[in-house]
Amino acid sequence: MSGATRRSWIPPVAHHRPLPRTPDDTGAQTTTTTTRTRTTSTTSNRLTTILYSAVAGVAGGMEPSPLTHQPRPEVFQPKIVRLYEALFKDFPEDEADAAVELEKSEGFWKEFFLLKPDRPSLKRILDETTPGDLLHLHRAQTRQLFARAVAALKNPSGVADLHALETLSTFMIAVLAKKYTNPSSDIIEVLAGLDHVDTVLTEFVGQLEQFIRNGRSRPGTKGCCPNLVGHKDREQGTACTYRGDLQQRAVEVALAVTSGAYQTSLLTYFIQRDLFPAIIHCITSPTPEPEERIPKPFMLLGLLANYSKFEFQNPYQLRLNDFVNEQVIKRVVQSVGQTCLKLRNQYIEVQEDLPEGWTLSGTLSGTLNKIGLGVIAPGGKPPPKPVYDEETAKKMFSELPGHDAAVLLATYDFTHANKLFSLALVTDAATEKGQEQPFASFISLTSYLLQHAHLSQRTTYYSHLNLMVFRLLIEDPNLCRRMCSEESKVPVRLCRQRSPYLPLIRAERVMATAVMDTMVDAINHNLRRRLDVGLYTLCVGILLRIISYMSRTRTRLQYHWAELFRSLLSLIRFLNTYASDLKGLSQIDTLLDHAVNLLALGLSAGETFLPTPAAYDDLFYKIVETGEILVKFRTTYGLANRPSNSIDTLISVSTHYKEMLDGNGGKALGKRTGGGQLTSLQVAEVIKQGYETLSIQAKEGLDSWEKYREADERRVLKMMAREAVGDVKGLIGGF
Known part of the structure; x- marks a missing residue:
């Protein structure tokens, strides 16, 4: 230049x-104005x-000039991240300097909790720190952070309590996820030290209880929230969510500790301090969208109730037994239904499986589209969902259900422990018109789980869990009567993502028929050489219990019975074909008894529950058709020597009709039609004729079964608790 x-x-x-100045200004200004x-x-x-x-x-x-231009940084670092680094990264190498800098000032901690937490950055910094470094280099820092966060809860200033809870949740997730040599003692060292652990953790759990119970509404606090932070757009007239936010964050901290330290002794502090009343108070708190705020407290209750429950008398189990607050139970049931609906819809997002209905608007739209006038069609079509190739869809299905499925563990525990909850689960209607009934959503989700149970062990465990809920409900005669009555009719969407398909029922149906369809689908879609015998025993056992009740009470339901009996006989064919792989499996004998005895019950008492003579005739036809396989089946598994098995009843019926078909009755029909092989109609005619000479020697107790004992499912329930713990970690860790 x-x-x-x-x-x-x-x-x-x-x-x-x-x-x-103008002359007019001289006398008009005050001293303050002149000075300014x-x-x-x-x-x-x-x-x-x-x-x-x-x-x-x-x-x-x-x-x-000494003033220099500083280049603009590519990324601006939030102040709170600099504080995280000052706490965990800026660590002097010299031990003398380190001792001076270990204790952060009051100003540091006040600013620390007034700034909004950057949870991903805090987790990243802690994840980069090894367990050894936490124990030896940063032990003082972790203890300070933990103690100061608890202090911020005890004496909140502004939004420091909310920020402290969010910080604690992230801190616990990261610290408890480390692989320690001695988990219980090492975690205690990181958090408080052996000398102070009782005092610090007791205070910590006590503060959590207060926040879970009351949120911000505690003695000594003014207003609903500081600076209107709990109001939408900080407008005074809108509903305040700050109290509910505090409760949810406190629950998340408790979930982080419960899931992260599930195999350690730290949970004894949550067992000794009864959190049940606080959790129930949290569930009943009047907050916007309560169904969305209930699942996490309910999950917490499920994890606490399952903690070492087979080793000692868990106090949370006792609480579930004694609980009688119907309003709370109804809110929980509605929330369970909404969660099941959400989980079910995740499967539908991968693959839409419901055929398009033949409605007037749909037909008119289709016609207008064909002639090029789709623009004026009434009601636009929703955008089509993406269609995935088979491998991609399979991978996506294997990752389902989502982490919210952890709520199913608490659902099982409440069903097992509390008759009032079981009744509400089966009978409660939807709260709004057009919504699904909670139990209909539960049945629907179970059908999707069972069709994809083979894709992952996690899905298998959740399938087992829901089947155990069905078993508990069916074994209650009052609930079974309700599920088999016309009063229980509801529409239920069942999974149709894999063939073979059962008949599509769009209208309302009796609940028991939807449950039976779910069991039949499970039998059809999980046949593997490495058979999940426990799952099949549950499915066939549930069918046996429903049909036993119908037989005793002479309840006849309109149902596609032919599909049910066809599936049972297909299962017997499969068991016969792969006997060498299946003989030594646990519970195989129980499965054999259930399958055979259910068919024998149909033969001996079918007139008490089958709606038409044609359905009864069809069962006999299928037994006659499978006669040779049944004989081989008896020999392969040595069923003739099992007093609890009714295979001889099936074979005697098959033999009776085979003799008729090979004898004069069959020959007469053959001559009438010009000789040759008999048609299915002719065989059906022989079956009707054979009723007069047929004598079914059925064993006593075909309609009896053993009542559910939780101890028998101990291994599965322990594995299920671990899966739920993993899902809670994923849910809380996603912030």
Whole structure:
């Protein structure tokens, strides 16, 4: 730049000079105004002089200003992240310096909890720290952070309590996920130290209980929230969610500890301090969208109730037994239904499985589209969902259900322990018109779980869990009567993502028929050489219990019985074909008895529950058709020597009709039609004729079964608790 150009710029000094006074202004201004005007004028003149001198100095070749231009950083680092690094990364190598800097100042911690937490950054910093470093280098810092966070809960200032809870949740997730040599003692060292663990953790759990119970509404606090942070757009007239937010964050901290330390002794502090009343109070708190705020407290209750429940008398189990608050139970049931609906819809997002209905609007839209007038079709079609190839869909299905499925563990425990909850689960209607009934959503989700149970062990465990809920409900005669009555009719969407398909029922149906469809689908879609015998025993056992009840009470339901009996006989064929792989499996004998005895019950008492003679005839036809396989089946598994098995009943019926078909009755029909093989109609005619000479020697107790004992499912329930713990970690860790 030339010298002429440099000298051509003149700073706008005149703009900063004070304006001249008019005669009218002299007597009108106060002393304060005069002082402010003079101060402003003086400051402006000084700024002008500094600016003019700097420019003139550069233009005249004088020494440049010491002020330098700092380059703009590519990424701005939040102040709270710098505090995280000061706490965990800026660690002096010299031990003497370290001892001085270990204890952070009061100002540091006040600022720490007033700033909004950056949870991903805190987790990243802690994840980068090894368990050894936490124990030896950063032990003092972790203890300080934990103690200061608890102190912020005890004496909140502004939003420090909310930030402390969010920080604690992230901190616990990261710290408890480490692989320690001695988990219980090492975690105690990181959090408090052996000398102070009882005092610190007791105070910690006590503060959590208060926040879970009451949130912000505690003695000594004013207003619903500081600076309207709990109101939408900070408008005074909107509903405040701050109390509910605090409760949810406290529950998340408790979930982080419960899931992270599930195999350690730390949970004894949650067992000794009864959190049940606080959790129930949290569930009943009047907050917007309560169904969305109930699942996490309910999950917490499920984890606590399952903690070492087979080793000692868990107090949370006793609480579930004695609980009688119907309003709370109804809220929980509605929340369970909404969660099941959400989990079910995740499967539908991968693959839409419901055929498009034949409605007037749909037909009209289709016609208009065909003739090029789709623009005027009533009601636009929703955008089509993406269609995935088979491998991609299979991978996506294997990752389902989502982490919210952990709520199913608590659902099982409440069903097992509490008759009032079981009744509400089966009978409660939807709260709004057009919504699914909670139990209909539960049945629907179970059907999707069972069709994909083979894809992952996790899905298998959740399938087992829901089947155990069905078994508990069916074994209660009052609930079974309700499920088999016309009063229970509801529409239920069942999974149709894999063939073979059962008949599609769009209308309302009796609940028991939807449960039976779910069991039949499970039998059809999980046949593997490595058979899940426990799952099949549950499915066939549930069918046996429903049909036993129907037989005793002479309840006849309209149902596609042919599909049920076909599936049972297909299962017997499969068991016969792969006997070498299946003989030594646990519970195989129980499965064999259930399958055979259910068919024998149909033969001996079918007229008591089958709705039409045609359905009864069809069962006999299928037994006759499978006669040779049944004989081989008896020999392969040695069923003739099992007093609890009714295979001889099936074979005697098959033999009776085989003799008729090979004898005069069959020959007469053959001659009537010109000889040759008999048609299915002719065989059916022989079956009707054979009723007169048939004598079914059925064993006693075909409609009896053993009542559910939780101890028999101990291994599965322990594994299920671990899966739920993993899902809670994933749910809380996703922030």
